[in-house]
Amino acid sequence: MLILAIIVFGLLAGGLAQLVLGRSMRDVNWTVAIVTGLLGSFVGGLLVSLLAGDGLELRASGLIGSFVGALLLTLAWTAYAGRRNSA
Numbered sequence: 001m002l003i004l005a006i007i008v009f010g011l012l013a014g015g016l017a018q019l020v021l022g023r024s025m026r027d028v029n030w031t032v033a034i035v036t037g038l039l040g041s042f043v044g045g046l047l048v049s050l051l052a053g054d055g056l057e058l059r060a061s062g063l064i065g066s067f068v069g070a071l072l073l074t075l076a077w078t079a080y081a082g083r084r085n086s087a
Helices: 002-020 030-052 060-086
Strands: none
Touching: 002 030, 002 060, 030 060
């Protein structure tokens, strides 16, 4: 059950990151949303939680770090895909 919750939260974080970056709901790439959301949640959420001193508890700092991590990975993926398509 925890794995399913992590996947759903990763999907939401990745989709929200794409929406914040200016995509419409129709243009959200859900595959990229899942990947960037999961990786961003793992790296960003873990890093921010440990830096804030919350440990591995579910706290707001970890959730915010997850979203920021997904946002940064989505930006990086968009830049990479744009560069690859223009070449």
